[in-house]
Amino acid sequence: GAGVSQSPSNKVTEKGKDVELRCDPISGHTALYWYRQSLGQGLEFLIYFQGNSAPDKSGLPSDRFSAERTGGSVSTLTIQRTQQEDSAVYLCASSSQRGAETQYFGPGTRLLVL
């Protein structure tokens, strides 16, 4: 079956612009996660969704970052007024249910803010 897909695969934007990153989780997976991977750093947890609700937003770095999930499936991560330090790979993962051990990652969206 299809894995987690993300789009776009690459995004170049100018400082101050808004960007939207999309994640399609594995069909039937109720749990969805967003992580950020900066150069030379590990993955940094951003936000978790269970269904359409986000019980854990603790990792969002600032109020410029927001995310939503509609229909318990597709999720969008929005970064407003992008800054150069937002340049990173944004990874989405899904798991079959809350607390499931395996998180399946997508290939990521590489964001470059000029």
Place this chain on the structure above:
Amino acid sequence: QQQVKQSPQSLIVQKGGISIINCAYENTAFDYFPWYQQFPGKGPALLIAIRPDVSEKKEGRFTISFNKSAKQFSLHIMDSQPGDSATYFCAARRGGADGLTFGKGTHLIIQP
């Protein structure tokens, strides 16, 4: 505060040798410790994981050793192969939490 510290940052091993990557954690509330493997241009993939009620878990050539008292765990890759060349991340999760806390990764190169 970095909650999971991983070393080394990079590692070169000869084909057939043993690759060892170490991680240390601070938060005693962590109760799940996975290792992820990431190839260039791909997302990380779960390799092997352990819970603190056991000291070792083996799956094929991959073994996790876990030392609860020292708050350390390590990944051993036996008979390392060029196809094992990748970046490896250790991670940890608190009971009741959902997001994983990752180490900074180890870039492993297996020389033929």
